[in-house]
Amino acid sequence: MTTTLPQSPELCVIGAGVAGALVAKRAAEAGMRVTILDCGPRLDRAEMLERFRQAANQSLMAPYPVVEHAPQPGMPRTDDYLVQKGPDPYDQQYIRAVGGTTWHWGAATWRFIPNDMRIKSLYGVGRDWPIGYDEIEPWYYQAELELGVAGPDDAPFDGPRSQPYPLPAAPLSYLDQVFKNNAEQLGEVVIPAPQARNHSQIWDGRPPCCGNANCMPLCPIGAQYSGNMTVEKAEAAGAELITNAVVHFLEVGDDGRIVAARYLTPQAEEFRIEAERFVLAANGIEGPKIMLMSTQDNAPEGVGNSSDMVGRNLMDHPGSGSRWYSAEPVWPGRGPMILSGLVSMRDGDFRRTTAARKLQPSNFNIVGWVTPEAIDEGLTGEALREQVRYRSTHRMILWGLHEQLPDPSNRIVPSTDKLTDKLGIPRPEIHYRVDDYTWASIREAHRFAERLAELYGADEVEHDTGFSGNNHIMGATIMGEDPGDSVVDGDCRTHDHPNLWISSSSTFPSGSSVNSTLTIAALAVRMADKIVRQARPQ
Template structure:
């Protein structure tokens, strides 16, 4: 039996992460009646910190409680939920709770550069955005104010700005300063990474960072922005929050408007919520899955899917990792995890044939890694202690994010084999392949890191490179944006072509993934969307 709820809000937001929180906040503050549905629970920071301290082993997900009714994939065991069907794994992980995955992110808040949005025009690959950088630039600034971003002014290969960052950049750690000095001598530009983490002042009620160095998986004091903060602001403006509500079906009327959303509670009971407007702000796997599950008379192929593009063009930043031991100690692990970026490879004419990249020195502590390594070598006693001290101070890791091009064959669909989760809903099935555009860039990056290592007193043949690619949880492209309804899901405003009252707030709308983190662009488009929905609802 389905229970129809008595309330009929102006706007229902499905999802309570950074995107859903910001859409709801903008709409509620404009006077709309807003209801937010979240598939998981609310979380308490102190409880998360305690769980992390007691966890063995510790991982990015160890602070976060298991949510049986809303499974949360983990990189080391995505097979529990994600069904991998392609030649390459799409081993994503995400948090299904109020605040979403920004609970355990690195808080990197980079803008796209203008050329990132015109790949087809400039380089003959990928797709162009239907909007250009100048159109989104004011919203980038609004997002930086909302999230509290600290960043560098007039940095090379950073995006043009009309106004300064809300806060100055976080100072380099000693490690980042040495990387800056040595790599600048090699012709690289190493800049302060923009991030929404307070550094030298209180901002928006958040304290300044105290350098715990475990931003991932949990900022213990709340200096770092997380999506629950925007949800709480939406609630303060009058929005209603319904937790542990797993949306699974959008109802479509004869006029193609969405009339209601249906959701399940942990006990399997089902509810139906009607509204005037709907914003789907689930992540880039769960949102398309809801749309594809919603097959019905007036949407026979699923909601928003007349183009057959829902679920397709799945992207991430396939990552490389290279490590070496420097001659001199640099003491990683002091301050936030990532403080700088090597940005020369964000753009250039070579994007015609290989991916743009952002490289990042890793400022996390490596004590556990070098300890396991030394024990496996058979070291004991004083020799073991000395090896740990020596290597932990010198272990250097350089990560890269590789831009990936949209490919319709890379996709997510509800399980084709009838595999379901605890509520009986289809599990996500992933078809995914990483192409030569990324492979060529990864090889170039590995060669470059070997050259960098020599500047730190290591040898080229001592550099270790990971096999395959690391996932970075930047789930992009599966409800792609475009002007043509025949090859895209949403228009330039992120409103679905098929349904005039359904909007999508997610990186799943992005036509390109760029070489930088996606969250600031998610936030900018969400604020823009919230204001547009509010303006349309006003008499």
């Protein structure tokens, strides 16, 4: 039996991460009746901190509860939930709970640069955005205010700005200062990373960072932004939040409008909620999955899928890693985990053949990584103690985020093997391959790391042989002007359904080489403005 909820809001937002929360908050503040559905529970920071400290495996997912009705990819293996069909793994973590994946992020809030949105026109690869940077720039600033972003003034290779960052840039750690000096000797540009974190002042009720060195998987003190903060503001403005509501189907009316969303409770009871408008903000994998599961007479290929593009063009920023020992100590682990970025490889004519990249030194505490290595080598006693100390203070790690082009064969579909979760909902099945455009960039990063390591006095450099996932899930409801080969228009509204918008990095036609959250947030506040204008015409 399906129960229809009595309320019929003006806006139903599916997903209470940063992408949904910003739309809900702004709509509620404008006086709209808003209901938010989230598949998971509310989370408590103190409980999660304690769970992390007690965990034997302090992984990226260690603080987060296992929620059987809303499973999420594990760590380090994601195939306990994601069905990996290859040929390459699409190892992504995300959190299905109120606040979403910004609970475990590094708070990196980079803007795209204008050329990121015109790579087809400029370099003959990928896709252009149907909107230009100028159109999104004011919304970037609005998003930076919402998240409380700290960043540098007039930094080269940062997105052009009409107003300064809301907060001053974070001071660079000693490690980052050494990195900057060395990279600049090689002619590159390093700038402080824009971050949604307070560093020297209270902002928006958040305390200043005191260097807990645990931005990922959980900021213990709430100095950095997480989506639950905006959810709470949305609720304060009057939005209703329904937790543990696992949306699995969107109903399409005869006129093409979305009529209702159906969800299951943890006990598998089905409810439906009717609304005037819907925003799907359920994550870059779960969102397309819901759309593809919603096959019906009025949408035989699924919701929004007349183009057959839903689920396709899945992208990430495949990650590279290089390591060496500095002759002098650099003390990784003092302060926030990422503080700077090498940005001069973000753009250039090389993008015709080779992906853009952003390189960043790791300021992660690595004590727990180097210690088992030293023990496995057979060290004991004083020699072990000194090696742990040496390795923990001298090891440099350089990570790279590499652009990936949209490829329709990289896709997520509901499991074709009928693999389901506890509620009987199909698990996401991933088909994914990283092509040579990206691999060429990874090789460039390795070569650069070797030149850089020489300046540290390093004897040798180790490189990751593969690539790592960066949890930047993009592309699977791609934005474009042509309804024949895209899912949403420049306003992130679906071509097929006039009252359905998608708030997610899944709308990105290109991924740039920088973290995706600020662009998600900018598109979300821009979307909210358009929805409010439609609902409340002046």
